[in-house]
Amino acid sequence: MTRQNPVTRAILRIILPYVVLAGLWILLSDRLLAFFPLDVAAHTQWSIYKGLAFVLVTAFLLSALLRTELNARVRDQTALRELNTSLERRVAERTAELAVAKELAETADRLKSAFLATMSHELRTPLNSIIGFTGILIQELPGPLNAEQRKQLEMVRESSRHLLALITDVLDISKIEAGQLVVHCEPFDLRASIMKVLGIVKPLAEKKHLTLQANLAPATGTLFSDPRRVEQILLNLLNNAIKFTEKGTVTLGVEKVEAAVRFSVADTGMGIKPEDLSKLFEPFQQVDSGLTRQHEGTGLGLAICRRLTGLLGGKIEVTSALDKGSVFTLTLPLKGPEVP
Amino acid sequence: MRTTILLIEDNEQNRYLATFLLEKRGYAVISANDGPQGIECAGRFLPHLILLDIQLPSMDGYAVAQSLRGNPALAGIPIVAVTSYAMPGDREKALAAGCNGYIEKPINPETFVAEIEHFLGDPGKEPPR
Numbered sequence: 169m170t171r172q173n174p175v176t177r178a179i180l181r182i183i184l185p186y187v188v189l190a191g192l193w194i195l196l197s198d199r200l201l202a203f204f205p206l207d208v209a210a211h212t213q214w215s216i217y218k219g220l221a222f223v224l225v226t227a228f229l230l231s232a233l234l235r236t237e238l239n240a241r242v243r244d245q246t247a248l249r250e251l252n253t254s255l256e257r258r259v260a261e262r263t264a265e266l267a268v269a270k271e272l273a274e275t276a277d278r279l280k281s282a283f284l285a286t287m288s289h290e291l292r293t294p295l296n297s298i299i300g301f302t303g304i305l306i307q308e309l310p311g312p313l314n315a316e317q318r319k320q321l322e323m324v325r326e327s328s329r330h331l332l333a334l335i336t337d338v339l340d341i342s343k344i345e346a347g348q349l350v351v352h353c354e355p356f357d358l359r360a361s362i363m364k365v366l367g368i369v370k371p372l373a374e375k376k377h378l379t380l381q382a383n384l385a386p387a388t389g390t391l392f393s394d395p396r397r398v399e400q401i402l403l404n405l406l407n408n409a410i411k412f413t414e415k416g417t418v419t420l421g422v423e424k425v426e427a428a429v430r431f432s433v434a435d436t437g438m439g440i441k442p443e444d445l446s447k448l449f450e451p452f453q454q455v456d457s458g459l460t461r462q463h464e465g466t467g468l469g470l471a472i473c474r475r476l477t478g479l480l481g482g483k484i485e486v487t488s489a490l491d492k493g494s495v496f497t498l499t500l501p502l503k504g505p506e507v508p
Numbered sequence: 509m510r511t512t513i514l515l516i517e518d519n520e521q522n523r524y525l526a527t528f529l530l531e532k533r534g535y536a537v538i539s540a541n542d543g544p545q546g547i548e549c550a551g552r553f554l555p556h557l558i559l560l561d562i563q564l565p566s567m568d569g570y571a572v573a574q575s576l577r578g579n580p581a582l583a584g585i586p587i588v589a590v591t592s593y594a595m596p597g598d599r600e601k602a603l604a605a606g607c608n609g610y611i612e613k614p615i616n617p618e619t620f621v622a623e624i625e626h627f628l629g630d631p632g633k634e635p636p637r
Contacts (some may be wrong), residue, residue: 289563292592296614297521303617309532332614422546 182206182233190226197222230282277346284342291335298328337468338453341451351394353504358391358429359384361399364420369406378410379417388422392504397476401484404469405433405496412494413437424502428482431498440488448486449474473498481505511628514555515539516546516572517590518564526559526590533621543567547575550582557628562591562602570605577606586627590615618625 196219206214206410283362302325304310313321343349373380391398402420409418416436423430440448451471477484482500513535517523521623527537538553540546543564550558558576562569569589576582589602592613609627611620 217545289592292613293519293522296518296592297525300522300529300617300620304528307617309528361627 178237178441182230182236185233186226187231188495189221189229193222193225266491268298271394280342281346281348284339288335288339291330295328295332295335299325299332302328314334319424337472341468341475342470344479349476351397351476351505353392353394353480354394355390356389356395358398361395362388362402362420365402365406366420368403369384372407372410373418376410376414378413378415380410381417382417383419383421385423388424388429391500391502393500397480398500401473401476401498402431402433404473405431405498408469409433409435409437409494409496416493425499427503428499428501431500433498434493434495436493439490440486441493442488445488449484456486479505498503510534510536512536512538512553512555513624514546514549514553514558516543516549516558516564516569517561518542519561522561522613525617526620529617529620530624543572543575544568546572547566550576550585551579554582555585557624558585558587559590559624560587560607561587562598570601573602573605573607588624588627 302321305320362373413435419434421432449470474484488494520542523539532535540549560569586608589607590611594603602610
């Protein structure tokens with residue numbers, strides 16, 4: 169049934185039947201009166217009665233039509249009210265279901281956090297012994313080592329440090345996803361941080377016979393941000409650049425751009441396919457799974473970088489040409505993230 | 509008298525590790541396996557520094573730190589939490605419980621002793637040999 173305008177509906181249901189029936193009455197009553205042979209005076213008299221009867225009949229008719237129409241209106245409204253009530257009930261039911269689901273999700277989230285804290289503790293306790301005792305042996309505190317013993321112990325230390333890095337990465341991304349990671353911003357000497365990071369990656373570049381270049385603009389001064397996190401991001405980008413480059417150069421550029429500092433990490437490595445660029449910053453996505461064996465890692469590094477950059481109020485971007493190399497650009501505000 | 513360090517740690521290997529590093533540097537190390545034993549040792553030996561693991565059986569490190577801080581005789585002894593708890597707020601919780609410092613496990617055997625010596629800076633105490 170199509171919904172009509174109330175005026176149209178009143179015309180169709182009240183006025184129209186009224187007009188038709190009143191018109192019929194006038195016609196028929198005149199015909200009826202014409203059957204009786206009456207004189208003019210009696211005819212006039214009957215015409216008055218007929219008029220009165222017309223008023224009575226039409227009044228009755230009109231009231232009947234009005235009552236029908238009003239009843240229909242009331243029925244419509246009742247139906248509408250019932251529909252409203254049932255809709256409200258359904259909304260309330262859905263809301264309650266959602267509240268239960270939300271509660272469940274929150275419980276799961278708390279469990280996840282507790283699980284991570286426990287796992288972190290349980291994994292770090294034995295790792296503490298492994299890294300600690302290996303370090304003691306390499307320092308030759310208990311006694312001298314021969315070259316082979318030293319070499320093997322250094323391998324143990326390397327592997328355990330890698331394991332620790334993986335645990336830290338998994339913990340970091342979980343903390344970020346749970347909104348529990350807070351950055352601590354302070355003014356710090358950017359040049360010192362950069363030198364520290366370069367010092368860490370230099371041996372890795374040398375091992376692969378890559379040239380490690382740093383182009384630092386002279387104005388690189390104080391940055392207001394979280395030094396530990398800035399170093400973590402730069403370290404990650406440089407590590408990646410070295411990891412995915414077989415020959416050539418890895419270049420770190422730093423320059424001031426208006427109220428921001430822009431870091432760029434460029435490599436001459438394998439590059440990234442355009443269709444893979446979008447998933448690069450997603451957790452657990454090492455682009456080519458076939459490479460996983462060749463390039464170890466959690467696939468969390470860039471996901472962590474992007475989220476940390478977000479927390480620091482900056483942005484991270486990438487451009488790449490296959491087989492030519494990639495450039496990762498990190499832009500951070502000089503005065504730290506805007507406090508909401 | 510040698511500088512004495514009390515180590516409260518329940519994991520045997522980690523206890524051996526810290527003890528080895530500290531003894532090599534000339535410190536006397538007393539170790540306790542749990543909180544109550546640690547509190548008892550602290551009262552008996554009055555060490556120059558307390559290294560405290562946070563996850564301990566029955567009585568956790570926060571409770572141990574609070575208890576130590578509640579005893580006026582021990583109030584001046586620096587407490588350093590050495591813990592593999594690394595969730596947000598752990599450091600703050602340790603400091604709020606009365607610890608002076610916080611070292612995250614795994615410890616770095618090359619820097620560990622230097623890190624804790626930072627908390628032994630009291631000139632009234634005998635320097636380590």
